[in-house]
Amino acid sequence: MNNRPLNSLRPTETLELESGLSLVxxxxxxxxxxxxxxxxxxxxxxxxxxxxxxxxxxxxxxxxxxxxxxxxxxxxxxxxxxxxxxxxxxxxxxxxxxxxxxxxxxxxxxxxxxxxxxxxxxxxxxxxxxxxxxxxxxxxxxxxxxPVSDDFEGMKKEWEEIIAFGARGYQRSGRMQPDTIVLKGMPSRWFAETRVSSKPSMLVTHTIVSAIGKIRNLHVAEDNSVGDDADEEDIVSGLHCKIVVRFEKHKDFYDALKILCGRSLQKQGSRLKADYDVTWDKDGFFLDARHQIEERKRMPARGMGERDDGYRQHSRVSQFSSEEGQKRFKE
Structure with a gap:
C-alpha cells in the first residue's frame, strides 16, 4: 500500500489501497x-x-x-x-x-x-x-x-457557498465544514470477506477506506442506483454497494474527495474497473438518526434477533478508529 500523503499525489498517479485494490x-x-x-x-x-x-x-x-x-x-x-x-x-x-x-x-x-x-x-x-x-x-x-462526480472544484465551490449563505441547514460558520463522502456503485464483492459472503463487510470496508483518511463513522449497504448517468441495464440488484464515510477531520475529507474524483477502482488481477459515483454529503447522513430506522425497515424479513445483532454490529464497527479496524482485520 502507498503510504505517501494524499496531498502529494499528482492527478496522473495511482493510489494503492488494501485488499489488492487501487485507485487508477x-x-x-x-x-x-x-x-x-x-x-x-x-x-x-x-x-x-x-x-x-x-x-x-x-x-x-x-x-x-x-x-x-x-x-x-x-x-x-x-x-x-x-x-x-x-x-x-x-x-x-x-x-x-x-x-x-x-x-x-x-x-x-x-x-x-x-x-x-x-x-x-x-x-x-x-x-x-x-x-x-x-x-x-x-x-x-x-x-x-x-460529470459532477469528477468535478472536485465544482463540489468545493458548492459547499463553500452553502457555508457562506447558510443553505440546506448549514450555519454561517467556517467551522461547519463538510466531513462526509458518499460513494455509490462500488462492487460489493470487492468489499466482502473472501469465502464468507458476497455482501460487503463493514470490517473490510473500514480497512480499505481508512487508507485515505481517519474514519469517524462508516455505513455500507446494498446500492441499486449506480449513478445519474447509468443506464437501467447497468443496474443489477446486489452487485453494487453504497458507502458513506465520515472522516475525523475536514482535511481528511478534502484530500480523500480530491483523490476519489477522476479515478476508478481496480482490483489486482482483474481488468474490470469500477466506475463509481462520488459526492459529498449535503444532508447530514450521520447527524440524522432517522437513516438508521429507515435502513432497518428495508432489511429483508428475518428473525428479530438476527436483525438486532446485525444492527448492533453495524453500530459497533462504524465507530472503529482506523487503527482498531486494521488490527482486527489482519487477525
Whole structure:
C-alpha cells in the first residue's frame, strides 16, 4: 500500500489501497448525441463509435479502445422530438501517459500539476463539444460534459457557498465544514470477506477506506442506483454497494474527495474497473438518526434477533478508529 500523503499525489498517479485494490486515474466524459440535420435515418451506434474513435485519434493522437466508449441510443426514438437527443454515452481515457508532456514527471508542485491537468481536460472538452460527425450522409452533433462526480472544484465551490449563505441547514460558520463522502456503485464483492459472503463487510470496508483518511463513522449497504448517468441495464440488484464515510477531520475529507474524483477502482488481477459515483454529503447522513430506522425497515424479513445483532454490529464497527479496524482485520 502507498503510504505517501494524499496531498502529494499528482492527478496522473495511482493510489494503492488494501485488499489488492487501487485507485487508477482516468478521464471520464458524458456524451449526448443529437441530430444535426433534418434526416430521420436510424442511428447506428457502432458506426458512431468508430467515427468518434477515429476523430479522437486523428485530432488528439489519443487511442481509445472500443470498450472505453459506450454509446446507447434511446429506446423511444420514434416518440422523441427532433431537438431531443437520440443517444447518450460515456467516454473513458485510461492511458494518460501522453499527459507526461503536459505534466512534467519531475513536477513537485502538486497544485501546479493539478492546474495543468484541469486546463488540458477543459481544452479537450471544449474541442470535442459541439463537433458534427457525418455517418454516410447523416449528421449527428456531439455534446460533451465532465460529470459532477469528477468535478472536485465544482463540489468545493458548492459547499463553500452553502457555508457562506447558510443553505440546506448549514450555519454561517467556517467551522461547519463538510466531513462526509458518499460513494455509490462500488462492487460489493470487492468489499466482502473472501469465502464468507458476497455482501460487503463493514470490517473490510473500514480497512480499505481508512487508507485515505481517519474514519469517524462508516455505513455500507446494498446500492441499486449506480449513478445519474447509468443506464437501467447497468443496474443489477446486489452487485453494487453504497458507502458513506465520515472522516475525523475536514482535511481528511478534502484530500480523500480530491483523490476519489477522476479515478476508478481496480482490483489486482482483474481488468474490470469500477466506475463509481462520488459526492459529498449535503444532508447530514450521520447527524440524522432517522437513516438508521429507515435502513432497518428495508432489511429483508428475518428473525428479530438476527436483525438486532446485525444492527448492533453495524453500530459497533462504524465507530472503529482506523487503527482498531486494521488490527482486527489482519487477525
Amino acid at each position: 486515474p482516468r478521464i471520464k466524459l458524458l456524451l449526448t448525441v443529437h441530430r444535426a440535420d433534418k434526416s430521420v435515418n436510424p442511428f447506428d451506434e457502432w458506426k458512431f463509435k468508430r467515427s468518434l474513435i477515429d476523430y479522437i485519434k486523428s485530432s488528439f493522437f489519443i487511442t481509445v479502445p472500443e470498450e472505453d466508449l459506450v454509446i446507447r441510443k434511446f429506446k423511444d426514438l420514434n416518440k422523441r422530438k427532433r431537438e431531443e437527443p437520440v443517444a447518450r454515452g460515456r467516454l473513458f481515457v485510461h492511458d494518460l501517459g501522453f499527459l507526461s508532456k503536459v505534466i512534467s514527471e519531475t513536477e513537485d508542485d502538486v497544485e501546479r500539476a493539478d492546474k495543468k491537468f484541469l486546463e488540458w481536460r477543459r481544452g479537450f472538452v471544449v474541442k470535442l463539444d459541439g463537433i458534427e460527425l457525418n455517418l454516410e450522409g447523416t449528421k449527428f452533433k456531439l455534446n460533451v460534459a465532465v
